[in-house]
Amino acid sequence: MIAGNINILKLATLPESLYNILSRPEMELTNLQHLADGYYQVDQEKWFYNIGNSQTAPIDTRHTEFHKQFLDIQLILQGEEIIRYSLTDVITEPAFEKKPDLFILESPILTNSIHLKAGDFVTFYPGEPHQALCMVDEPRMVRKAVFKVPMNMI
Template identity: 55%
Template sequence: MITGHLQALELATLPDALRQILTLPACSLDALRAREDGRFQPEGAEWFCTIGNANTSPAAERHTEFHRDWLDIQVVLEGEEIIGFDTRNVTGQPATERKPDLFILENPQLPKEILLRSGDFVTFAPGEPHRALCCTDRPAVVRKAVFKVPASAFRR
């Protein structure tokens, strides 16, 4: 897991593959905020990004997920959310595959949390469990950009 702010990328110590994505003009905070909701994928890119609104809710109502083939970069564009997480690899633990490469843990153990506000981002590598969209004080709307980067981008 790596965390940072889109306007201070040099402090995040990102691997080259992620830095190359987040330093693109189309991926600046202002550009992402101005983009319409939906999916975008630059021509020839292996990664894609989905932008849209989501509702936060109490952590007890949220599921805990992980991925095997994709790395997430989750960026808050407007609002705030808490994401529960752990840095241990949960691949192989009891989970249900709800969609391709979206595994929901049956007995999540997430001892850590991070608060994200506008411009903040966090990455989750394959196998890292995370529970996104947890509310701070009360449920609210948050606008996010979620980048999906294939794990193969890091094996070259």
């Protein structure tokens, strides 16, 4: 897991491939904030991203997930959320595949959390469990871009 802010990208110490994605001019925060909800893929690249609004919720109502093929970059465009996570590899833990490359853990143990606001991002490598969209004080709307980067690019 790597965390940072898109406005001070160099401090995040990202691998070059991820830095090259987030440092593209069209990935500036104000540009992303003005895009419509939807799926975006740049110039036939292998990576893509989705932009949309989601409702945060109490921790006990949120699922914990992980991926096997793609790295996630979750970038907050508006609002704020808490993402709970653990610095463990759960790739072999009991889980069910809700949709392609989205595995839901049956009995997650999450030991850490991060509070993200507009411009902040966090990466989750395959096998890293994360519970996104946890509310800060009360349920609220958060707008975010979620990048999916195939592991063979890292």
